[in-house]
Amino acid sequence: MAMKTWKLSTGLLSVVVVGASTVVQGCGTASTSSSGSKDTSSSSGGVVQLTYWNMWSGKWEQVVQKMVDQFNATHPNIHVNMLAVPSASGDQKLLTAIAAGDPPDVFTEWNASIGEFAAKGAVMNLDQFMTGKYAGLKNWFYPSVTQFGTYNGKLYAMPWTENTYALYYNKTMMKQAGLNPNDPPTTLAQLFTVQNKEWKFGNGGVVTQMGFYPSGNFEHLMPAFGLSGSDLFTNGKYNLLNTKAENDMSYIAQFKKYPYSQVSAFTSGLDSAGGGSTDAFDIGKEGFTISGMWEMGQIQADDPSLSYGVEPLPVGPGGNANSTWINGNYNMIPSGSKHPEQAFEFISWLAGYENAAWAAEAYPTGGWVPNSPEITKQPAYQKWLSQDPVRKQFVNVLNSPKSTTDPVTPAAMLYETQLTNAEDYVLQGKKSVTQALSDLQNQANQELQNDAK
Incomplete structure (x- = not known):
């Protein structure tokens, strides 16, 4: 999808850091949101309720909602509540929520704002979660796709699905x-x-x-x-x-x-x-x-x-x-997330880590390029590629160590x-x-x- 861009407010980001540090101290407790409604991201009845925001609309929103439904069906101890926010104001809405102490647990980003979020402490460094079964996560991706989510050598946004580019000719x-x-x-x-x-x-x-x-x-x-x-x-x-x-x-x-x-x-x-x-x-x-x-x-x-x-x-x-030049859909955990560990489990699942067979079935529903060679080589994804060989052009370029993105x-x-x-x-x-x-x-x-x- 084409990227829409706008200027983030540096002043608001400064406020975010102060607000986020306060929120983290109160993680896991029930609270009232900035809108006055009950906070549905808190644990309830032994089930952790995650709030997930993204900027999709129309058919894309339906594709992602189906994936969320599949996660909920296979993770009885976690329930993800998805909300689509307007793409033209999504980043600013996120920053406002963080500053107010009421952020979502996960936010999907496709704009070039990850560096600014990371520099100001608005999103979490994901490296801290990469222990135990997640220790090999970074090496699981195509090397080039992690560039878009990496700031100062640390991963702040997890690759999900990628945008690669080629020449179409009539x-x-x-x-x-x-x-x-x-x-x-x-x-x-x-x-x-x-x-x-x-x-x-x-x-x-x-x-x-x-x-x-x-x-x-x-x-x-x-x-x-x-x-x-x-x-x-x-x-x-x-x-x-x-x-x-x-x-x-x-x-x-x-x-x-x-x-x-x-x-x-x-x-x-x-x-x-x-x-x-x-x-x-x-x-x-x-x-x-x-x-x-x-x-x-x-x-x-x-x-x-x-x-x-x-x-x-x-x-x-x-x-x-x-x-190729690369950008795509990346998942962040905002500072102040009430359930960061469960949020990381969710975004790792969406990324297909230890879940490649599911991703190989799900990603074609959005016409998506995968983030890992482990997904690409799955029989379901190979079958989808073979149905129209043109698709292979967009996946093969991820094997190139020369593929790049913006700083x-x-x-x-x-x-x-x-x-x-x-x-x-x-x-x-x-x-x-x-x-x-x-x-x-x-x-x-x-x-x-x-x-x-």
């Missing part, structure tokens, strides 16, 4: 452009040349069809240039003025040849032109796009007849083939938001590559200084 549009639909580009240079043949314009230069447009793809293209999170963050500061980052943004800058205003007008008008869809690729109006496995489900809903293929991300100079820092949310702005400035020709990266670097490092105060 076979029909390739054929119409005189290209071989079974020979997609494998380098970024080839992609730029090939996609250029697929653009179409109407009267007044109005865009009617796109080849490829990389707005929002700087992060996805990081492996293509051998760019890792450790390249972007060194010695406690953001370092964006390095050759790999400049090559990444320079590739995006090539697309300023296509009028930004016309592209924006084209994409903003898709909801009416496409019968409700806002995805140009899904309705056959874009030749190439970088996306995750969920795109397959959207295509099935928007245009089941679409002829398309999927290939690993094309590579650029110094790039890493068959690798996890207290300024990661601001960095991600301002990165999108930097890309747009470059595509509009308002800033050079160097200026855009320099400004972004200064903004992110200033945020780090503000957070340290």
Whole structure:
């Protein structure tokens, strides 16, 4: 799923730490919530009641609720009560609850806010629970997936299901452009040349069809240039003025040849032109796009007849083939959780640890990429992959040690938001590559200084 971002309040996070320290001392006692209702997260009748918040809605909420129901059915001493909170305000709602001494026991996070939560003590360090049967948990995951949940070498958010990315290509549009639909580009240079043949314009230069447009793809293209999170963050500061980052943004800058205003007008008008869809690729109006496995489900809903293929991300100079940028769904235990040990048991179960056969059956219901090779190799998951070989592209890249994510820092949310702005400035020709990266670097490092105060 696509990530939505917003700026967390540093001031509120400071309040959270004070409030959380008070809550921990009273763990396990019945209380009244900040809304005045009885606290359902306390133990009752020998059954521990856990409160679980996430930001899903619609069909996704139903998928997760079914998993929660299965946990409850198999764990008679723990009962999980799930609440879906609005995605646009989920992080802020969580922080408010922690500050008020009434946090949930578990929160699912997919935004780049984990570093800020961890730095301010708003969520628990999960390493403390990794003893006994959980001692080998970290090594059970694909090595690359733990990066998104790790801050200062400690795991604060447990990997659940992953977002990996690949290149989708429209076979029909390739054929119409005189290209071989079974020979997609494998380098970024080839992609730029090939996609250029697929653009179409109407009267007044109005865009009617796109080849490829990389707005929002700087992060996805990081492996293509051998760019890792450790390249972007060194010695406690953001370092964006390095050759790999400049090559990444320079590739995006090539697309300023296509009028930004016309592209924006084209994409903003898709909801009416496409019968409700806002995805140009899904309705056959874009030749190439970088996306995750969920795109397959959207295509099935928007245009089941679409002829398309999927290939690993094309590579650029110094790039890493068959690798990807990673984010996904991660579970945190907020500071002040009344039942942290049971909360850890719940999120470990969801992650499939010592429960891989169940996860292999459950994850396909959401079209999800697993967090561990132990889940991937299960017969049920292999069967699901074989039903559509395209799916394998999104799982195989997790085996690459070169797959990466953004640096996890207290300024990661601001960095991600301002990165999108930097890309747009470059595509509009308002800033050079160097200026855009320099400004972004200064903004992110200033945020780090503000957070340290």
